[in-house]
Amino acid sequence: MSVVAPPATWTNATGNLANMPSECGNLGLVSANPCSGMVIAGVAKAGLWATEDGGKTWNKLGTGQGSAVITNRISAVVYDPAHPGTFWESGIYNAGGVYRTTDDGQTFEQLGDVTHNDSVSVDFTDPERKTLLAGPHEATSKMLRSTDGGKTWTDVGKTLPSSAGFCTATQVLGPTNLLVGCVGGGVFHSTDGSSWTSVGSKGVEPQPLLASDGTLYWLGAQGGVNVSTDHGQHFAETADGNLAPGIVGPVSPVELPDGRIVVLGKDHLLISSDKGQSFKPIGEPLPYPGGGYDGARGPAYSARTRTFYVWRWDCGNSVLPDAVMSAGFDYMKE
Numbered sequence: 001m002s003v004v005a006p007p008a009t010w011t012n013a014t015g016n017l018a019n020m021p022s023e024c025g026n027l028g029l030v031s032a033n034p035c036s037g038m039v040i041a042g043v044a045k046a047g048l049w050a051t052e053d054g055g056k057t058w059n060k061l062g063t064g065q066g067s068a069v070i071t072n073r074i075s076a077v078v079y080d081p082a083h084p085g086t087f088w089e090s091g092i093y094n095a096g097g098v099y100r101t102t103d104d105g106q107t108f109e110q111l112g113d114v115t116h117n118d119s120v121s122v123d124f125t126d127p128e129r130k131t132l133l134a135g136p137h138e139a140t141s142k143m144l145r146s147t148d149g150g151k152t153w154t155d156v157g158k159t160l161p162s163s164a165g166f167c168t169a170t171q172v173l174g175p176t177n178l179l180v181g182c183v184g185g186g187v188f189h190s191t192d193g194s195s196w197t198s199v200g201s202k203g204v205e206p207q208p209l210l211a212s213d214g215t216l217y218w219l220g221a222q223g224g225v226n227v228s229t230d231h232g233q234h235f236a237e238t239a240d241g242n243l244a245p246g247i248v249g250p251v252s253p254v255e256l257p258d259g260r261i262v263v264l265g266k267d268h269l270l271i272s273s274d275k276g277q278s279f280k281p282i283g284e285p286l287p288y289p290g291g292g293y294d295g296a297r298g299p300a301y302s303a304r305t306r307t308f309y310v311w312r313w314d315c316g317n318s319v320l321p322d323a324v325m326s327a328g329f330d331y332m333k334e
Contacts, residue, residue, distance in 0.1 A: 010287040013055025013309065013326040017319050020046055023073075024315035027323040028091070031077040032302040032309065035084035039302055039309065040105070042074025043319060045094060050105060054307060055324055061105035068110040071095050075137075076119045076207055080129070090120035092137045098150060111150030118168035119207055123175055131175045135168035143167060143180055145193050156193040161185060169206050171216070171232070179232050181205060183221045187235050200235030202226050209253040209261070217253045217261060217276055225253075225263070225276040238276040246270050247279065248291030254301045262308075264290045264298055269308060283329040287322070288312060296325075 017027065022044045031040045037052045040061070047070045049058040062070055072091025080086035085104040088111075090097055096110040097117035116137045123131035134144040134153065143157030157180070160167050164185025171179040178190045179199075187200035203221035210216055216228040216235070224240040224247060239247065246265030253263045261272045266289060268281035287310065290296040298310035307328045314320060 008327060008329040009284050010310075010325045010327045012322050013051070013324045014319065014322060015051065015055045015058050015324075017041060017043060017049060017058050017323060018321045020319045021317060022046055022319055023317055025073040025093075025313055026316065026319045027311055027313045028074040029077065030298065030300045030309045030311045030324055032300045032307075033079055033084075033087070034081075034303060035079065036104075037302060037304040038104070039300065039307075040077060041311070041324060042070075042072075042077075042089070042091065044073040045071050047071065048074070048089065048105065054305060055309075055326055061101075062108045064103065064106035067107035068096065068099060070099055070108060072097065075117065078120055078122055080122070081124060082127075088120050088122060088132075090117040090134060092116050092118060098132070098134050100150065112146065112153050114144055114153050117144075118166075119170045121170040121172045121207070123172045125174045131172055133170035133172050133178060133180070135170045135180070137168060138166045139168060140164070140166060143170070145178070147175075154193075156190070157196075159194065160188060160196050164188070165203065166205075169204060169208065169218075171208050171210065173210075173232055177232065179208075179216075181208065181218055187218065187226070187232075189232060199233060200226055200228070202235070202237050204235075207252045209255060211255045211261070212259065215275060219247065219251060219253060219263065223247050225272075227276050229275070239272075239279065246281065246290075248295075251290075251297055251299075254299055256301065257303050262299055262301065264296060264310065266290050269299055269310075283308070283327055286310060287325040 048061040071094040076090045078088045097115040098111040099108040117134045119135040132146045144153045145156045164182035167182040169181035181204040188196040189199045204218040208218040218226045226235045270279035296310045300309040
């Protein structure tokens with residue numbers, strides 16, 4: 001079946017989420033499932049919502065019998081590459097901090113008693129998905145690890161230096177290969193979950209991108225891109241504010257089907273074909289400026305529908321009428 005390309009210009013994809021009652025941080029994240037056409041948005045106090053028609057209609061997830069109720073301010077979604085219906089969600093405030101679904105969002109299970117989490121990451125080298133890291137919100141010298149799939153959690157961040165600032169971004173590469181990103185102190189690596197070694201000096205946030213070729217991309221807390229090509233053993237800044245002046249954070253990069261990397265710029269999406277060494281603008285100007293308290297966040301990219309998404313939130317008590325915007329330009333021509 002052929003796929004009709006969406007409009008190349010940015011269009012409003014907020015649909016029935018517009019003006020939905022919420023709170024500060026009302027629409028925290030848009031995430032595209034790489035295994036389907038589903039795109040997920042998290043609304044504070046109102047849970048997770050999914051669209052498969054480009055944002056015309058959003059349907060609430062977690063409505064199945066026995067599902068846990070998600071009310072947090074979403075911070076991350078992690079998809080299982082081997083099981084298309086399984087993904088994890090983390091969030092801050094309002095009850096649970098980490099949830100999992102195995103039925104494509106019909107029902108969710110709260111994992112343990114952790115709350116107020118900026119991130120979650122999972123060991124996908126283990127078929128049983130036992131090892132997880134969850135980053136406590138704006139925390140220093142604290143990091144939560146589970147070795148039983150999320151049933152119980154242990155603080156393994158006590159030796160992280162307080163001078164590193166908030167260490168809340170996480171990446172699990174294996175049961176003994178753990179990475180934590182800190183806003184002030186860079187990236188730290190652990191092989192035992194108790195001691196941490198610095199592998200990158202630049203502050204980073206939020207979640208990194210683990211690309212299909214194994215390269216890790218972590219955006220800098222003050223802009224720029226930090227890259228590891230040796231499975232997280234070392235990170236080096238490939239583009240700072242001068243080399244890539246349009247890059248803003250905190251947002252996570254996305255990988256396109258052809259392997260190129262896209263990040264959010266101040267007024268355009270920016271693309272790199274040389275592993276983050278350089279970037280150039282693509283597509284139409286952003287529908288609202290990137291970065292800042294109430295600026296654009298993103299991007300998300302749905303490969304199935306060839307659509308980019310950006311989003312924004314404020315501290316009002318309802319979702320903004322133009323909180324989610326989408327565009328479907330042909331990046332291959334850029």
